[in-house]
Amino acid sequence: MFESLTEKLGSALRNLRGVGKLTEENMAEALKEVRTALLSADVHFKVAREFVERVQTQCVGQEVLKGVAPGQQIVKIIHDELVKLLGEGSTSLSSARPLKILMVGLHGSGKTTSSAKLGKLLKKRGYRPFVVGCDIYRPAAIDQLEILSKQEELGFYSDRTSQDVPAIGVAALAAAQTATADCVIFDTAGRLQIDQELIEEVKRLHARVQPDEVLLVVDGALGQEAVSVAKAFHDALSLTGLILTKMDGDARGGAALSIKSIANVPIKFIGTGEKTADFDTFYPERLASRILGMGDVVSLVEKAQETIDVKEAEKMAETLRKG
Numbered sequence: 001m002f003e004s005l006t007e008k009l010g011s012a013l014r015n016l017r018g019v020g021k022l023t024e025e026n027m028a029e030a031l032k033e034v035r036t037a038l039l040s041a042d043v044h045f046k047v048a049r050e051f052v053e054r055v056q057t058q059c060v061g062q063e064v065l066k067g068v069a070p071g072q073q074i075v076k077i078i079h080d081e082l083v084k085l086l087g088e089g090s091t092s093l094s095s096a097r098p099l100k101i102l103m104v105g106l107h108g109s110g111k112t113t114s115s116a117k118l119g120k121l122l123k124k125r126g127y128r129p130f131v132v133g134c135d136i137y138r139p140a141a142i143d144q145l146e147i148l149s150k151q152e153e154l155g156f157y158s159d160r161t162s163q164d165v166p167a168i169g170v171a172a173l174a175a176a177q178t179a180t181a182d183c184v185i186f187d188t189a190g191r192l193q194i195d196q197e198l199i200e201e202v203k204r205l206h207a208r209v210q211p212d213e214v215l216l217v218v219d220g221a222l223g224q225e226a227v228s229v230a231k232a233f234h235d236a237l238s239l240t241g242l243i244l245t246k247m248d249g250d251a252r253g254g255a256a257l258s259i260k261s262i263a264n265v266p267i268k269f270i271g272t273g274e275k276t277a278d279f280d281t282f283y284p285e286r287l288a289s290r291i292l293g294m295g296d297v298v299s300l301v302e303k304a305q306e307t308i309d310v311k312e313a314e315k316m317a318e319t320l321r322k323g
């Protein structure tokens with residue numbers, strides 16, 4: 001995942017890690033390389049620019065920590081900014097019961113697979129999930145979902161004779177209730193591109209079933225193009241989250257790093273393979289550490305910061321004692 005970005009960021013920062021003193025020149029040089037690394041990972045240019053600016057501002061205002069090289073401190077700043085870019089602590093799902101989840105996205109992004117994967121994951125969390133095949137245009141998609149639902153022992157509903165997607169949705173809710181399911185996942189149809197007709201259909205389904213979560217499934221290999229896809233779906237459907245798929249493949253990082261700050265929708269899950277088990281809650285911290293590949297430096301700086309915090313607290317206590 002993101003090997004090339006990791007390599008490029010690594011080389012930009014390696015030179016800086018050891019330097020005893022940061023000068024404007026060596027910092028500017030490194031930050032330029034960081035920006036280039038982000039751009040070549042197909043991160044949206046605005047995101048890359050703002051990222052570098054934020055890092056720069058923080059480097060200037062940073063208090064020098066004892067026992068930490070300035071370059072190492074920058075690694076920590078970049079790490080923290082990456083975490084922010086990927087989105088912090090926003091992966092939880094609505095607590096509504098039944099929990100109704102609408103899966104939307106382009107054709108081939110991984111909606112059907114992710115519907116089954118999410119069902120499996122939620123089952124593990126104690127839900128009784130039910131999946132619904134709403135892709136009436138491709139009978140094979142309904143078969144695919146049915147097979148996966150059998151495999152994972154999830155409730156399943158579809159109506160191969162109906163062309164009325166909102167009606168299928170409503171009937172599915174009734175079937176789910178009868179089956180005492182407490183989580184209903186609607187797998188919908190996709191097109192190769194954003195398509196107004198299709199969006200209208202999903203909107204009608206949305207209006208009828210009133211989902212608690214609207215998750216956009218995005219191919220992680222898309223790059224910054226994912227941003228316009230997310231925007232279009234967000235405008236039409238008010239997304240509540242994203243699922244980035246195929247993160248095991250040639251994902252360069254563009255989609256993951258751009259989407260949260262431009263479309264302002266949190267990444268909630270990632271798909272990391274073709275099997276139903278290859279699916280996980282998204283942890284920004286974990287991915288940031290993987291991208292940077294410098295966990296040792298990050299924890300070193302964290303320790304140094306903790307020491308400072310303790311000292312400050314002691315100082316404050318002392319001041320208070322003296323009154």
Ligand SMILES: Nc1nc2c(ncn2[C@@H]2O[C@H](COP(=O)(O)OP(=O)(O)O)[C@@H](O)[C@H]2O)c(=O)[nH]1
Pocket residue numbers: 105106107108109110111112113114141190217245246247248249270271272273274278
């Ligand atoms: N490697 C990999 N393949 C995936 C992942 N998610 C989906 N796929 C594959 O992508 C293809 C399209 O998936 P599908 O769920 O049918 O997409 P849909 O058209 O959006 O419903 C299938 O061959 C899936 O096996 C993933 O996380 N990793």
Ligand SMILES: [Mg+2]
Pocket residue numbers: 111112113135141188
């Ligand atoms: Mg499908």
